[in-house]
Each structure stands twice: as C-alpha cells, then as structure tokens.
Amino acid sequence: MRRKAMLTVGRKKKGRGALLVSRRPLQHMVLRTLRELKKIVPDAQDADVDVLLRRTADYICILELKVTVLRRLSTIYGV
Numbered sequence: 524m525r526r527k528a529m530l531t532v533g534r535k536k537k538g539r540g541a542l543l544v545s546r547r548p549l550q551h552m553v554l555r556t557l558r559e560l561k562k563i564v565p566d567a568q569d570a571d572v573d574v575l576l577r578r579t580a581d582y583i584c585i586l587e588l589k590v591t592v593l594r595r596l597s598t599i600y601g602v
Contacts (some may be wrong), residue, residue: 560575561567562583567575598601 557572557575560579561570564575564579567578570578
C-alpha cells in the first residue's frame with residue numbers, strides 16, 4: 524500500500540479566491556532529498572520517512588563520534 528503524497532496540489536482556500544498554488548517543485552525537492560538520504564544512510568533503502576530521519580540522526584551522531592576519536596588519536600600520535 525502506497526502512502527499519500529506529503530504535499531497537496533491545488534487551491535489553498537476556496538472562499539478567499541486564492542490563486543492556484545503549485546507545490547510540485549517543493550515536493551520534488553523533498554522527494555529528491557529523501558532519495559539522496561536513502562543512498563547515503565546505511566540500512567535505509569526500504570525505510571519509511573520517519574525511520575529514515577531517525578536513522579539519519581543516528582548516523583550523524585556516529586559520524587561525529589568517529590571524527591572526535593580520529594582527532595584525539597591524531598593529537599596523541601602527532602599526525
């Protein structure tokens with residue numbers, strides 16, 4: 524079962540005579556960014572958006588920890 528699109532396309536509010544608002548460029552940008560994240564973050568190819576964002580946050584924490592460890596090792600060994 525597919526999820527519905529995150530953004531809707533159409534009029535904002537009918538009563539106020541709002542112009543037709545196209546949100547497709549924003550929607551495409553968000554979907555493209557999510558596809559990029561799925562390529563970068565390990566074990567995230569089949570994840571939903573909420574799981575993908577959680578795994579991304581965890582991956583960022585892991586990468587920051589690795590950088591900290593490598594910096595400390597380089598100061599110890601004088602590299």
